[in-house]
Amino acid sequence: MRYVSALKTLQEENLLxxxxxxxxxxxxxxxxxxxxxxxxxxxxxDPDALNKFSLYMPGHFMHGAMSRGAATMRAIFESTFECYPDQAGFLFQKDLIGRTVFQEALEKHGEYNTMSVIRDIISPHMDFPILHHALIAAPKFTSIFANWFPEAYSLRDSYGRSLIQAILAAGGKCVIENSIIFASISHDQIQERDPVTTLYPFAAVASGEDGDLQKSFYLLRRQPGVVNGMIPKNNTSKKRGKKRKKGKAE
Structure with missing residues (x-):
């Protein structure tokens, strides 16, 4: 604690x-x-420090720090998750070749040690949507996170998105890599609009440069009634009104 006090003093004197x-x-x-x-x-x-390359190790600090031992990994994750919950503690930060911090930890410490630490930090009562982060940033490890965090399937992120809505919002490759979850989409989920874009799933999966019309038609075949929800009611009433007037003239 005395070291932190010394750092605070240096900061107050503008020496740090x-x-x-x-x-x-x-x-x-x-x-x-x-x-x-x-x-x-x-x-x-310096909240941006984790996004900068380290001067003493290749890439970002988090990647290199995973080789410092399980106890240090725990200490680092506890701090980063507390300071950066929206970024999942930089657990899925990628280096120049696309490797995540989680992947580094997994290879250095194994699944049990790594996931035990993460599970201790992200306890069930926190309602933290870890699967939203994992399935988008590290879909190849979906089975690992699903096994350790089964309760996270029903959670929503800070935007109010369900897991399938977050996957569809990410689009393209993310949808393909999570095809099992896409295939398990329920009828109720097909009829629910995205809370941010207000798009139905069939429209969300078809949007963007990497939209998939085949998947869009699949969702429409299952719930064709969602198209009616996209037609403004005032337009429908106007058309009906015109027909009535025409009938009176006759």
Whole structure:
């Protein structure tokens, strides 16, 4: 705690600045189990530091730090999840070749050790939509996260999106890589609009440059009535009104 107090004093005296975090790679220096409080303080000093390349290891800090031991991995994830919940603690941050931090942790520490740490941090009572993040950023590990977080299937993200809505919003490759979940979409889900785009699933899967008309028609065949929900009621009433007037003239 005295080290954190010293850092706070330096900050108050303008002897420790936000840009110093990257300039001296302070995340690299403090990213250990025994210096967890220092790491968290420095992380909050420069919230963008995790997006910058480390000066002492290839790529971002998080990727290299996964080789520092399971205890350090836990300490780092506890801080990053607390500071960056919307980014899932940078668990799915990718390096230049597309490898995620989770993948690095999995290879260094194995599934049980890695997922036990994540499970301890993201407890069921938090209602954290971890599957939304995992299925979009790391679909090849869907079965692992589904096995450890079965309760997350029914959760919604901060936008109010269900799991299938988040997948459809991501579009293209994400839909293909999560084809099993797409195939299990229920009738009720087909009839529910996206809370952000207001699109029905059949329209969401067809939109964009990588839209899939075949999947769109599949959803329409299952619930053709959703098309009626896209026709404004005032337009329908006007058409009916015109027909009535025409009938009177006759």
């Amino acid at each position: 600045l936000k840009e110093d975090v990257h300039r001296y790679d302070l995340l690299y220096a403090s990213g250990w189990e025994q210096s967890k409080l220092r790491f968290k303080f420095i992380l909050q000093l």
